[in-house]
Each structure stands twice: as C-alpha cells, then as structure tokens.
Amino acid sequence: MKRYYIETFGCQMNVHDSEKMAGILKLEGYTETDSAKNADIVIFNTCSIRQKAEQKFFSELGRIKALKKRRPDLKIAVAGCIAQQEGSKIIERASYVDYVVGPQNIHILRDIATSEAGSIYTEDNPHITDVDIPADRRDNVRAWVNIMYGCNNFCSYCIVPYTRGRERSRASQSIINEIKDLAEKGYKEVTLLGQNVNSYKSNVDFPGLLKEINKIEGIKRIRFVTSHPKDISDELIYAIRDLDKVCEHIHLPLQSGSSKILALMNRKYTYDDYMKKIEQLKREIPEIAITSDIIAGFPQETDEDHNHTIKALKEVEFDSIFAFKFSPRPGTKASTIDGQLPDDIKSVRLSEILELQNTITERKNKELKGTIQEVLIEGVDEKSTGKFSGRTRTNKIVNIPSEDNAEPGDIITVKITRARRHSLEGEIV
Numbered sequence: 001m002k003r004y005y006i007e008t009f010g011c012q013m014n015v016h017d018s019e020k021m022a023g024i025l026k027l028e029g030y031t032e033t034d035s036a037k038n039a040d041i042v043i044f045n046t047c048s049i050r051q052k053a054e055q056k057f058f059s060e061l062g063r064i065k066a067l068k069k070r071r072p073d074l075k076i077a078v079a080g081c082i083a084q085q086e087g088s089k090i091i092e093r094a095s096y097v098d099y100v101v102g103p104q105n106i107h108i109l110r111d112i113a114t115s116e117a118g119s120i121y122t123e124d125n126p127h128i129t130d131v132d133i134p135a136d137r138r139d140n141v142r143a144w145v146n147i148m149y150g151c152n153n154f155c156s157y158c159i160v161p162y163t164r165g166r167e168r169s170r171a172s173q174s175i176i177n178e179i180k181d182l183a184e185k186g187y188k189e190v191t192l193l194g195q196n197v198n199s200y201k202s203n204v205d206f207p208g209l210l211k212e213i214n215k216i217e218g219i220k221r222i223r224f225v226t227s228h229p230k231d232i233s234d235e236l237i238y239a240i241r242d243l244d245k246v247c248e249h250i251h252l253p254l255q256s257g258s259s260k261i262l263a264l265m266n267r268k269y270t271y272d273d274y275m276k277k278i279e280q281l282k283r284e285i286p287e288i289a290i291t292s293d294i295i296a297g298f299p300q301e302t303d304e305d306h307n308h309t310i311k312a313l314k315e316v317e318f319d320s321i322f323a324f325k326f327s328p329r330p331g332t333k334a335s336t337i338d339g340q341l342p343d344d345i346k347s348v349r350l351s352e353i354l355e356l357q358n359t360i361t362e363r364k365n366k367e368l369k370g371t372i373q374e375v376l377i378e379g380v381d382e383k384s385t386g387k388f389s390g391r392t393r394t395n396k397i398v399n400i401p402s403e404d405n406a407e408p409g410d411i412i413t414v415k416i417t418r419a420r421r422h423s424l425e426g427e428i429v
C-alpha cells in the first residue's frame with residue numbers, strides 16, 4: 001500500500017486543493033499517513049501571498065532533504081502558488097524535489113507514479129472548470145466547494161492573478177450536483193469558494209446561484225468567500241437577506257481606509273463607495289456580521305492615510321479582521337512603486353490596527369451575551385475537552401458544556417452566557 005503525506009500552507013483555497021489532491025491519490029490506491037517519514041510521496045501545498053508564508057515553506061522543504069537522502073525512492077512534490085511562481089527554479093534550488101505542480105494542474109497527480117523526476121506542471125489550464133476532481137474532505141459537517149478559479153482584478157499588491165490565472169466559473173449544474181451529493185452524505189453547510197465570488201458567471205450570476213443552492217434539501221447553511229466590494233450588487237444583498245440558508249455574514253476586504261491608497265492598490269472603489277455598501281448591508285440585514293482584511297504600511301501610506309484606516313475601523317465596527325503588514329511580492333506592481341516603507345513603521349501601524357480591532361471585537365461579542373443564537377455543532381472543542389463547539393450563523397465560535405446533549409451536524413438553539421474575544425460560550429435552551 002502506497003502512502004501520501006500533504007502539508008498545506010495558506011488560505012482556504014489551498015486547504016480545499018489539498019482535499020482534492022488527497023481525493024486523486026486515494027483513487028490511485030494511496031492512503032494517508034500522518035508523517036512524512038512513512039510516506040511514499042510528500043506534497044507541499046504552498047502559499048506565496050506574503051513573504052512570511054514563503055519562508056515558512058522553504059524552511060520546511062530544507063528539513064526534508066535529509067529524509068530524501070536516506071530514502072531516495074521518496075517522491076517530493078511542490079504544489080500551490082510558490083510552485084506556479086517559481087517553477088523550475090524550485091528544483092534548481094532544491095534538487096531533491098521531484099515534481100512542481102501549479103494550482104491549475106492538480107489533476108496531473110493522477111499520473112504521479114509514472115511521472116519522470118524533474119517534471120514541471122505550471123501551464124495555464126483553461127479547462128480547469130471542465131473536470132471535477134473528487135475531494136477527500138477532512139470534515140463531515142462543513143464542506144468547501146469551488147465555484148470559480150482565478151482572478152482578473154490585479155490588485156497591485158497581490159500575487160494571486162499570477163499564480164491562479166484568469167477568472168473561470170464552474171458550470172452551475174456541476175456545482176449543484178456536487179452540493180446535492182454532499183447533502184446526501186450528510187453535510188449541513190457549504191462554503192462557496194472563489195477569489196471574487198461576486199463576479200461568478202455561468203448561465204446564472206452569483207445571486208442566481210445562491211437561489212439554486214438554497215433549494216437543495218439537507219443543506220442548512222450557505223457561506224461564501226471572498227467578496228470584492230466593487231462587485232456587491234443589490235441582488236446579492238437581497239439574496240443574503242431573503243434566502244433562509246444564506247448566513248448573515250460577509251467577508252468584505254477593505255484593505256485601507258484611505259481612498260488614495262485604495263487607488264494605488266487598484267481596488268476600484270473609494271472609502272465612500274465602501275461605506276455606502278456597508279450602510280446598505282446593515283440596513284437590509286441588521287444582524288449581519290462583517291469581517292475584513294487590512295494591509296498596513298502599503299507604499300506611500302502616510303500617517304494621515306493610516307489614520308483614515310483607524311477611523312474606518314471605528315466607523316464600520318467589523319466583527320473581526322485579518323490584518324497584515326504589506327509584503328512586496330516579486331512581479332506585482334506594488335513591489336516596484338516608490339515610497340516603500342521600513343518594517344518598523346509597518347509594525348507600529350499593524351499593532352495599532354490590531355489593538356483597536358481587538359477592543360471592537362470584544363465589545364461586539366459582549367453585546368451578544370444573553371441573546372439566543374442558532375448554532376451548528378461542528379465537533380468537540382479541542383482546547384477545553386468535553387465541550388462541543390459550533391458556530392452561529394454570523395460565524396462566531398460558540399462552546400457549549402458537554403452535559404448538554406448534541407452531536408456534530410445538529411442545529412441547536414443556544415443562549416449566550418459568556419463572551420470572550422475570540423469565542424462565545426452558551427447553553428442549549
């Protein structure tokens with residue numbers, strides 16, 4: 001029996017790509033192992049969104065060199081965004097790597113056993129939406145489902161359009177078939193994945209797709225990531241408001257509160273445009289949770305620009321955010337523009353952003369104390385043994401004491417008894 005070991009870095013798209021790699025290898029007769037030491041093939045599914053992620057991978061790759069020396073028959077594949085970006089340079093740098101497989105070419109893992117060492121698979125794949133790869137999913141309550149691949153937006157800081165290629169939507173019928181199958185297997189929640197789901201287009205648009213998925217029996221919750229603020233339509237807002245399974249949560253990356261910086265980022269909206277969308281979302285769906293991404297220290301960002309971001313955080317009151325220091329990515333426009341900032345300025349600005357958001361997140365969670373929430377149980381809370389863990393429709397984690405009776409996949413009504421910064425506690429009512 002042959003064994004595989006996959007190490008995944010980066011975003012949800014990569015996590016799901018790894019599930020597909022596992023799905024292919026399983027069909028080829030491989031089983032999973034929890035350590036590279038016992039594997040016949042090791043796959044690194046890499047991320048290049050920021051330099052830190054890249055460094056983390058290269059140090060992991062260095063660590064496997066000794067193992068390959070001891071066991072030359074061990075196959076090593078580098079997949080994901082670094083694979084796409086670096087191609088043959090990876091093998092020049094680490095000659096013990098056997099294959100380089102970009103994110104548009106996962107399907108070739110089918111033939112991995114017969115591939116020649118040194119093979120590079122990084123060509124653009126316009127047929128990515130034609131073939132559905134069966135995923136071997138980790139979870140059995142919640143499932144990721146790709147609805148589109150790639151991105152056409154070319155935000156000036158972002159590497160994704162270069163690594164994942166042009167935007168391509170999957171046919172709505174394949175998506176619906178996949179979700180029907182998931183429902184039959186007992187899945188309760190789907191998260192629709194795309195770099196920019198709002199520009200989904202096949203025979204239906206994104207709100208139309210949500211309408212179709214909302215009809216699928218057995219599925220209780222529908223989520224989606226990521227939305228681009230410039231493409232949020234009235235129809236999408238009405239879909240979140242009116243479709244019972246579509247959860248009241250939207251991840252809407254702002255990136256910066258300064259319209260000058262947003263223009264440099266090529267985001268195609270101003271802060272005022274963004275704020276109008278937020279106001280409309282809150283007006284139509286008062287209970288909605290809004291989360292976001294922020295980049296600190298983009299080139300040419302002055303103290304004043306940074307203060308616009310601080311002001312934005314106070315005005316919008318996000319439920320939570322992911323914030324990052326700007327990281328120049330080779331090949332992107334932002335890596336070459338004037339006015340790159342030193343790391344210490346980026347760090348100070350990032351800390352200020354995170355500190356402010358922490359107080360907002362905590363305050364918003366406290367406001368939920370005493371409220372009644374619908375919670376989908378996902379599993380046991382691993383940090384405090386014996387407690388169930390689930391999420392509200394607004395995507396907040398809720399831990400529930402074990403004396404109560406519940407199991408993964410149950411949807412229960414919970415009264416929130418305690419609020420922490422990153423989670424809530426509740427009891428079944």
Ligand code: 5AD
Nearest residue numbers: 157158253293294295324325326327
């Ligand atoms: N530097 C810092 N953050 C980045 N992101 C994307 N590219 C970069 C970069 N070069 C962030 C954005 C995006 C999130 C997924 O990662 O905020 O929304």
Ligand code: SF4
Nearest residue numbers: 151153154155158160
């Ligand atoms: Fe990157 Fe912008 Fe595309 Fe998101 S929308 S993947 S940030 S280029």
